[in-house]
Amino acid sequence: MNVRDKQQALQEFLLKLARLDTDVTEKNLEQYIFTLQDIYADDFRHLYSGMFGVITRIDADNxxxxxxxxxNIQILYESVVRWRDEGRGHVTQELCDKLEKLYDHVNLEISRISYTQEIAQRMEDKNRKSGExxxxxxxxxxxxxxxxxxxLGIFSSIVITFVAGMVFSSSILNNIDKVSIYRLTFVIILIAMMLFNLLNLLLDFIAKVNMKPLAVASKISDKKKEPQRSTIAGINLFLFFMMIVDLALWALYWYRATSFNTFTGY
Structure with a gap:
């Protein structure tokens, strides 16, 4: 065999030793040593540069x-040295030296690839941690x-409600002597309804910005898991009912006043 064929044969030999089902034992030890003798005959020297490709191929194969x-390489090397000392199988010192270099080069490439993979894994872990x-x-x-x-939304809601309430309250107090109690009550309820709904609109906007639902307003609604909208609707309905009651009382007052004027001749 020429040098190229021997290099190819050595690579196939290493791939065979790397198989999971390959074990170097006393039964097949002689066969492996004779194979190495054939490869390293005629002063053949393996290429160190070829070891990287073989180890990379082994690392990528499951x-x-x-x-x-x-x-397996360690067992073969130790067995060749022992055979040399015992004078078995015509093992020479030259074969021991070449196998020692092969053993050293294989271990060196495996250590280098393992270290490179360890560094890459550390970098990957750091990148993942940094990403998190x-x-x-x-x-x-x-x-x-x-x-x-x-x-800011809560502060704005408080300011708007407070300012609006102060403005409307001042207007009502300034004209309290110019209107009847029924009209004054009606306007107060109307303003309360407007401010209440305005405040709820602002709070609802804040809740949507935070992507959180508004909390329930009372213990009863909390136990029943009722949405906030039902509570708001109930308060609005109550205020509207108060406005209807106020209108009814005003109508009753107007009817009595009209009947009294008619009865007295005014």
Missing amino acids: DLDKAKLQG EIKLLSEKAANMQKDYITI
Whole structure:
């Protein structure tokens, strides 16, 4: 065989030793040593550059294992040295030296590839951790923005409600002596309904910005898990009912006043 064929035969030999079902034992030890003698005959020297391709191929194949290759190569090397010392199988010192270099080169490439994979795994773990931290910071920043909007919204709601209430209250108090109690009550209820719904609209907007539903307003609605809208509708219905009652009382007062004027001749 020429050098190229021997290099190819050595690579196939290493791939065979890396198989999961390959075990170097006393039964097949002689066959493996004779194969190495044939490969390294005629002063053949393996190429160190060819080891990287073989180890990479072994690492990418699920049926092959680098640790298996290391163990089998070590057994072969130790057996060749023992055979040399015992004078068996015509094992020479030259074969021991070449197998020692093969054993050293294989271990060196396996260590280098394993170290490279370890570094890559560390970098991947760091990148994943950094990505998780960036995601967490982004979520915190988004939540902080929502909190700021919520605080500003609540403050705006309070200011608007307070200012509107003060304006309407001042207007009512300034003209309290110019209207009847029924008209004054009607306007007060109407203003209360307007301010109440305005405040609820602002709070509903804040809740939508935060993507959270409004909390229930009472213990009863909390136990029954009723939505906030039913409570708001109930309060509006109550205020509307009060307005109807006020109109009814005003109509009754107007009817009595008209009947009294007719009876007295005014």
